[in-house]
Amino acid sequence: MQISSIYKAEKGLIKITADFEQQEIKEISITGDFFMIPEEAIVILERNLKGKPLETNAIAKVVEDFYSLGIITPSVEKEDFIKAIMSIKALE
Amino acid sequence: MNEFRFLDIEYPEEPHLSLATEEAIFLEVMRGNSPPTFRFYRHSNAVILGCFQLADQEVDMDVAERNSIKIVKRFTGGGAVYHDMGNLNFSIITRDTFDIGLNVTKLYSTMIGGAVNAFRGMGMDAVSGKLNDVTVNGRKILGAAATIREKTLLFHAAVLVDTNLNTLASVLKVPGVKLKDKGVQTILERVTNIKKLSGHDITDVRKALMDSYSIELGITMKEGDITEKEKRLARELLAKKYSRKEWTHGREMINPA
Numbered sequence: 496m497q498i499s500s501i502y503k504a505e506k507g508l509i510k511i512t513a514d515f516e517q518q519e520i521k522e523i524s525i526t527g528d529f530f531m532i533p534e535e536a537i538v539i540l541e542r543n544l545k546g547k548p549l550e551t552n553a554i555a556k557v558v559e560d561f562y563s564l565g566i567i568t569p570s571v572e573k574e575d576f577i578k579a580i581m582s583i584k585a586l587e
Numbered sequence: 588m589n590e591f592r593f594l595d596i597e598y599p600e601e602p603h604l605s606l607a608t609e610e611a612i613f614l615e616v617m618r619g620n621s622p623p624t625f626r627f628y629r630h631s632n633a634v635i636l637g638c639f640q641l642a643d644q645e646v647d648m649d650v651a652e653r654n655s656i657k658i659v660k661r662f663t664g665g666g667a668v669y670h671d672m673g674n675l676n677f678s679i680i681t682r683d684t685f686d687i688g689l690n691v692t693k694l695y696s697t698m699i700g701g702a703v704n705a706f707r708g709m710g711m712d713a714v715s716g717k718l719n720d721v722t723v724n725g726r727k728i729l730g731a732a733a734t735i736r737e738k739t740l741l742f743h744a745a746v747l748v749d750t751n752l753n754t755l756a757s758v759l760k761v762p763g764v765k766l767k768d769k770g771v772q773t774i775l776e777r778v779t780n781i782k783k784l785s786g787h788d789i790t791d792v793r794k795a796l797m798d799s800y801s802i803e804l805g806i807t808m809k810e811g812d813i814t815e816k817e818k819r820l821a822r823e824l825l826a827k828k829y830s831r832k833e834w835t836h837g838r839e840m841i842n843p844a
Contacts, residue, residue, distance in 0.1 A: 501762060506717050508762065515688050524838055526641050528666035530719075532691060532735055535840045569691040570718050585711060 502579035506570030509579035590828035591809035611820035617739040623681035663732035673749035698742035705799035
């Protein structure tokens with residue numbers, strides 16, 4: 496089942512499109528008008544989210560580990576990414 | 588004094604090549620092969636997407652097709668913009684001689700000041716917004732994007748001088764949630780042109796920006812040319828990245844160089 500959501504952070508929209516089965520993320524695409532440095536890192540975040548259950552703790556761990564690599568997202572906080580990803584749960 | 592190469596190189600009908608050239612210059616500056624650069628350029632009729640955006644989500648494809656608007660993706664983040672010859676783009680590409688480090692907020696504040704002062708000098712009450720835009724009376728006249736890689740900075744901006752705002756508004760799909768947040772109903776209430784505000788044209792704006800940035804950044808500008816290496820790299824990036832559907836219409840990250 497594919498679900499899309501739009502989340503508004505202070506500066507930037509985070510759009511999530513995800514496929515999941517039995518509460519587990521199969522595919523996920525994170526798009527929007529935010530900034531991320533380095534840009535290519537977005538692929539790592541998407542890859543690390545695959546196979547994860549759609550639960551706040553599990554998602555927060557992936558996002559926190561991702562930021563600990565030194566990723567910078569000006570005016571968008573890691574909480575925004577966590578909320579953006581979790582926002583698809585409500586649409587299930 | 589820090590001398591910048593002033594590059595007046597544009598490919599109005601080839602926006603994909605234009606953005607490929609932007610990245611080629613950035614990579615050559617990063618590798619130490621090219622000098623710090625200040626560039627002006629325009630595109631005749633194109634939407635430029637941020638690198639995390641999907642064309643289908645941002646662009647009204649029917650409007651784009653009917654008006655022969657080309658769709659291009661740049662290698663920096665941020666939002667989609669519409670460019671015609673009334674929109675002036677400039678970029679500042681340099682090794683980090685401004686003590687920015689990885690402080691992206693500082694990069695924006697350092698680089699946007701030159702534009703704000705230029706606009707004020709032309710009689711407009713310009714203010715820089717949260718991070719990457721400049722507004723006059725709440726209406727946007729400049730949008731910027733920036734990146735940092737290996738102690739190399741790129742800041743580029745689109746300046747609305749005399750752009751067809753009706754085309755801009757009809758081709759860009761701006762979600763209601765974003766407009767609502769800014770307290771406006773439509774994108775037309777959110778943008779305006781410098782020509783309308785001040786009567787100044789692109790020639791005036793170019794001169795004001797060059798003068799202002801020279802002072803703001805403490806640099807001199809000397810007219811220069813694109814290097815053979817930059818040209819070759821731009822062609823390579825065009826073939827392997829900018830002309831490819833996977834880059835422009837997908838969300839694939841392509842790093843051929």
